[in-house]
Amino acid sequence: DVKVTQSSRYLVKRTGEKVFLECVQDMDHENMFWYRQDPGLGLRLIYFSYDVKMKEKGDIPEGYSVSREKKERFSLILESASTNQTSMYLCASNSPGQTGEKLFFGSGTQLSVL
Amino acid sequence: GDSVTQMEGPVTLSEEACLTINCTYTATGYPSLFWYVQYPGEGLQLLLKATKADDKGSNKGFEATYRKETTSFHLEKGSVQVSDSAVYFCALFLMIKAAGNKLTFGGGTRVLVKP
Numbered sequence: 001d002v003k004v005t006q007s008s009r010y011l012v013k014r015t016g017e018k019v020f021l022e023c024v025q026d027m028d029h030e031n032m033f034w035y036r037q038d039p040g041l042g043l044r045l046i047y048f049s050y051d052v053k054m055k056e057k058g059d060i061p062e063g064y065s066v067s068r069e070k071k072e073r074f075s076l077i078l079e080s081a082s083t084n085q086t087s088m089y090l091c092a093s094n095s096p097g098q099t100g101e102k103l104f105f106g107s108g109t110q111l112s113v114l
Numbered sequence: 115g116d117s118v119t120q121m122e123g124p125v126t127l128s129e130e131a132c133l134t135i136n137c138t139y140t141a142t143g144y145p146s147l148f149w150y151v152q153y154p155g156e157g158l159q160l161l162l163k164a165t166k167a168d169d170k171g172s173n174k175g176f177e178a179t180y181r182k183e184t185t186s187f188h189l190e191k192g193s194v195q196v197s198d199s200a201v202y203f204c205a206l207f208l209m210i211k212a213a214g215n216k217l218t219f220g221g222g223t224r225v226l227v228k229p
Contacts, residue, residue, distance in 0.1 A: 004157070033216065040122075042203060042221035043158075058216065090157060103150075103217060105157030 003027075006091050006106040013113050019078040021109050023091030029104070030095055032074035034058075034066065037088040037108070049074055050096065081113045116141045118220035120204050126226045129196055135189040135223045137178075137204035145206040147171075147180055147187040148217065152201040161189075161202070199227045 007022035025032065031050050035043040035058075045058030047066040055066050063085060067075045074093075078085055091106040121136040139145065149161040149171070162171030167182035178189045187204060204220040 035219075037222075040221055042118075042120075043219040045216055045218075048216055092158075102160045102163070103158070105159065107155070107157045 004106040021076040025093040029093040120220035123224040
Protein backbone atom coordinates (compact mmCIF):
# COMPACT_ATOMS: atom_id res chain seq x y z
CA ASP A 1 0.00 0.00 0.00
CA VAL A 2 1.40 3.36 -1.00
CA LYS A 3 2.20 5.74 1.80
CA VAL A 4 2.96 9.34 2.58
CA THR A 5 3.92 9.59 6.22
CA GLN A 6 4.08 12.77 8.23
CA SER A 7 6.13 12.52 11.38
CA SER A 8 3.66 14.12 13.79
CA ARG A 9 -0.12 14.26 13.94
CA TYR A 10 -0.19 17.11 16.47
CA LEU A 11 2.45 19.66 17.41
CA VAL A 12 2.39 22.52 19.88
CA LYS A 13 5.17 25.10 19.65
CA ARG A 14 5.89 28.53 21.04
CA THR A 15 6.26 31.75 19.11
CA GLY A 16 9.80 32.15 17.84
CA GLU A 17 10.69 28.45 17.92
CA LYS A 18 12.20 26.75 14.89
CA VAL A 19 9.85 24.00 13.71
CA PHE A 20 10.54 21.05 11.44
CA LEU A 21 7.76 19.11 9.76
CA GLU A 22 8.91 15.90 8.15
CA CYS A 23 7.35 13.94 5.31
CA VAL A 24 8.42 10.64 3.82
CA GLN A 25 6.97 8.83 0.79
CA ASP A 26 7.68 5.27 -0.29
CA MET A 27 6.50 5.48 -3.89
CA ASP A 28 9.68 6.82 -5.53
CA HIS A 29 7.79 9.97 -6.59
CA GLU A 30 9.68 12.83 -8.14
CA ASN A 31 7.29 15.54 -6.94
CA MET A 32 6.58 16.46 -3.34
CA PHE A 33 4.43 19.27 -1.99
CA TRP A 34 3.61 21.10 1.22
CA TYR A 35 0.15 22.62 1.60
CA ARG A 36 -1.54 24.29 4.50
CA GLN A 37 -5.25 23.85 5.06
CA ASP A 38 -7.32 26.54 6.72
CA PRO A 39 -11.10 26.71 7.10
CA GLY A 40 -12.70 28.58 4.22
CA LEU A 41 -9.39 28.94 2.39
CA GLY A 42 -8.96 25.36 1.28
CA LEU A 43 -5.47 24.13 0.49
CA ARG A 44 -2.77 26.62 -0.32
CA LEU A 45 0.56 25.55 -1.73
CA ILE A 46 3.60 26.61 0.31
CA TYR A 47 6.48 24.95 -1.55
CA PHE A 48 7.03 22.06 -3.87
CA SER A 49 9.96 20.07 -5.12
CA TYR A 50 10.29 18.20 -8.41
CA ASP A 51 13.66 16.60 -7.73
CA VAL A 52 16.27 16.15 -5.05
CA LYS A 53 17.69 19.51 -3.96
CA MET A 54 15.22 21.31 -6.23
CA LYS A 55 12.48 23.49 -4.81
CA GLU A 56 10.01 26.05 -6.02
CA LYS A 57 7.86 28.54 -4.18
CA GLY A 58 4.17 27.99 -4.12
CA ASP A 59 1.53 30.60 -3.45
CA ILE A 60 2.37 31.40 0.19
CA PRO A 61 6.08 30.72 0.83
CA GLU A 62 6.70 33.61 3.23
CA GLY A 63 7.91 32.45 6.63
CA TYR A 64 8.72 28.94 5.40
CA SER A 65 11.62 27.09 3.85
CA VAL A 66 12.06 23.50 2.67
CA SER A 67 14.71 20.88 2.29
CA ARG A 68 14.90 17.87 0.00
CA GLU A 69 18.19 16.06 0.46
CA LYS A 70 16.79 12.64 -0.44
CA LYS A 71 14.12 11.72 -2.94
CA GLU A 72 11.80 10.19 -0.36
CA ARG A 73 11.96 12.98 2.22
CA PHE A 74 10.67 16.55 2.08
CA SER A 75 10.94 18.79 5.13
CA LEU A 76 9.08 22.00 5.86
CA ILE A 77 10.85 24.46 8.15
CA LEU A 78 9.38 27.35 10.06
CA GLU A 79 12.44 29.41 10.95
CA SER A 80 10.63 31.41 13.65
CA ALA A 81 7.11 30.21 14.27
CA SER A 82 4.34 32.75 14.58
CA THR A 83 0.74 32.42 15.70
CA ASN A 84 -0.54 32.97 12.16
CA GLN A 85 1.21 29.75 11.17
CA THR A 86 -1.18 27.74 13.32
CA SER A 87 -2.75 25.44 10.75
CA MET A 88 -3.11 21.94 9.37
CA TYR A 89 -0.11 21.07 7.18
CA LEU A 90 -0.48 18.47 4.47
CA CYS A 91 2.31 16.79 2.58
CA ALA A 92 1.67 15.18 -0.80
CA SER A 93 3.58 13.48 -3.58
CA ASN A 94 3.14 12.29 -7.15
CA SER A 95 4.97 11.57 -10.36
CA PRO A 96 4.97 14.14 -13.16
CA GLY A 97 2.43 13.76 -15.94
CA GLN A 98 0.92 15.70 -18.82
CA THR A 99 -2.61 15.71 -17.42
CA GLY A 100 -1.82 15.98 -13.73
CA GLU A 101 -1.18 12.76 -11.93
CA LYS A 102 -2.99 11.71 -8.78
CA LEU A 103 -1.68 13.28 -5.60
CA PHE A 104 -1.09 11.08 -2.59
CA PHE A 105 -1.55 12.87 0.70
CA GLY A 106 -0.32 12.28 4.21
CA SER A 107 -2.76 12.46 7.13
CA GLY A 108 -1.62 15.93 8.09
CA THR A 109 0.07 17.66 11.00
CA GLN A 110 -2.02 20.02 13.11
CA LEU A 111 0.39 22.69 14.30
CA SER A 112 -0.53 25.09 17.07
CA VAL A 113 1.77 28.04 17.74
CA LEU A 114 1.16 29.65 21.12
CA GLY B 115 -3.90 33.42 -12.25
CA ASP B 116 -5.63 30.07 -12.11
CA SER B 117 -8.36 29.71 -9.51
CA VAL B 118 -11.14 27.41 -8.36
CA THR B 119 -14.37 28.54 -6.72
CA GLN B 120 -16.61 26.16 -4.81
CA MET B 121 -19.90 26.67 -3.09
CA GLU B 122 -19.47 27.33 0.60
CA GLY B 123 -20.66 24.79 3.10
CA PRO B 124 -21.57 23.23 5.26
CA VAL B 125 -24.12 21.30 3.27
CA THR B 126 -26.40 19.25 5.49
CA LEU B 127 -28.75 16.68 4.01
CA SER B 128 -30.54 13.48 4.85
CA GLU B 129 -29.54 10.01 3.75
CA GLU B 130 -30.69 9.15 0.21
CA ALA B 131 -30.96 12.81 -0.76
CA CYS B 132 -29.34 14.18 -3.92
CA LEU B 133 -26.10 16.08 -3.59
CA THR B 134 -24.68 18.73 -5.91
CA ILE B 135 -21.54 20.72 -5.13
CA ASN B 136 -20.84 23.51 -7.58
CA CYS B 137 -17.33 24.18 -8.83
CA THR B 138 -16.19 26.74 -11.38
CA TYR B 139 -12.69 27.54 -12.50
CA THR B 140 -10.58 30.17 -14.16
CA ALA B 141 -7.56 29.06 -16.16
CA THR B 142 -5.51 30.39 -19.03
CA GLY B 143 -5.44 27.09 -20.89
CA TYR B 144 -7.20 23.73 -20.83
CA PRO B 145 -6.74 22.25 -17.38
CA SER B 146 -7.41 18.82 -16.00
CA LEU B 147 -10.04 18.88 -13.26
CA PHE B 148 -10.29 16.85 -10.09
CA TRP B 149 -12.44 16.19 -7.08
CA TYR B 150 -10.66 15.17 -3.90
CA VAL B 151 -12.38 14.02 -0.71
CA GLN B 152 -11.18 14.27 2.88
CA TYR B 153 -12.89 11.98 5.39
CA PRO B 154 -12.68 12.93 9.08
CA GLY B 155 -9.17 12.51 10.46
CA GLU B 156 -7.68 11.49 7.13
CA GLY B 157 -5.66 13.03 4.33
CA LEU B 158 -7.17 13.93 0.97
CA GLN B 159 -7.74 11.24 -1.60
CA LEU B 160 -8.66 11.43 -5.25
CA LEU B 161 -12.36 10.89 -5.92
CA LEU B 162 -12.52 11.45 -9.68
CA LYS B 163 -10.82 13.20 -12.55
CA ALA B 164 -11.51 14.55 -16.06
CA THR B 165 -8.79 15.64 -18.44
CA LYS B 166 -10.66 17.28 -21.34
CA ALA B 167 -13.91 18.96 -22.23
CA ASP B 168 -17.06 16.80 -22.04
CA ASP B 169 -15.23 14.06 -20.13
CA LYS B 170 -17.22 12.61 -17.25
CA GLY B 171 -15.38 11.37 -14.19
CA SER B 172 -17.15 8.91 -11.91
CA ASN B 173 -16.42 6.93 -8.77
CA LYS B 174 -18.35 5.60 -5.76
CA GLY B 175 -21.62 6.86 -7.24
CA PHE B 176 -20.28 10.39 -7.70
CA GLU B 177 -20.09 12.02 -11.13
CA ALA B 178 -18.76 15.26 -12.55
CA THR B 179 -18.70 16.47 -16.16
CA TYR B 180 -16.05 18.84 -17.52
CA ARG B 181 -17.99 21.73 -19.09
CA LYS B 182 -15.70 24.05 -21.00
CA GLU B 183 -18.47 26.41 -22.08
CA THR B 184 -19.43 27.16 -18.48
CA THR B 185 -15.96 26.48 -16.99
CA SER B 186 -17.57 24.18 -14.47
CA PHE B 187 -17.06 20.75 -12.91
CA HIS B 188 -20.00 20.22 -10.57
CA LEU B 189 -20.00 17.12 -8.36
CA GLU B 190 -23.23 15.11 -8.13
CA LYS B 191 -24.50 12.04 -6.35
CA GLY B 192 -28.03 10.78 -6.63
CA SER B 193 -28.39 9.16 -3.21
CA VAL B 194 -25.96 9.98 -0.43
CA GLN B 195 -25.06 7.85 2.56
CA VAL B 196 -23.88 8.80 6.03
CA SER B 197 -20.44 7.56 5.01
CA ASP B 198 -20.27 10.34 2.38
CA SER B 199 -19.88 12.92 5.15
CA ALA B 200 -16.58 14.58 4.34
CA VAL B 201 -14.96 17.70 2.95
CA TYR B 202 -14.87 17.83 -0.86
CA PHE B 203 -12.27 19.82 -2.79
CA CYS B 204 -12.38 20.77 -6.43
CA ALA B 205 -8.97 21.26 -8.06
CA LEU B 206 -7.38 22.03 -11.39
CA PHE B 207 -4.05 21.21 -13.00
CA LEU B 208 -2.51 23.14 -15.85
CA MET B 209 0.77 21.97 -17.33
CA ILE B 210 2.93 25.05 -17.62
CA LYS B 211 6.39 23.59 -17.64
CA ALA B 212 7.92 20.16 -17.57
CA ALA B 213 9.05 20.32 -13.99
CA GLY B 214 6.53 20.33 -11.20
CA ASN B 215 2.94 19.22 -11.18
CA LYS B 216 1.01 21.43 -8.81
CA LEU B 217 -2.72 21.58 -8.36
CA THR B 218 -4.82 24.62 -7.51
CA PHE B 219 -7.54 23.81 -4.98
CA GLY B 220 -10.85 25.37 -4.16
CA GLY B 221 -11.86 26.27 -0.62
CA GLY B 222 -13.53 22.94 0.12
CA THR B 223 -17.16 22.12 0.88
CA ARG B 224 -18.08 20.29 4.05
CA VAL B 225 -20.93 17.82 3.61
CA LEU B 226 -22.80 16.30 6.52
CA VAL B 227 -25.26 13.48 5.85
CA LYS B 228 -27.69 12.68 8.64
CA PRO B 229 -29.38 9.28 9.07
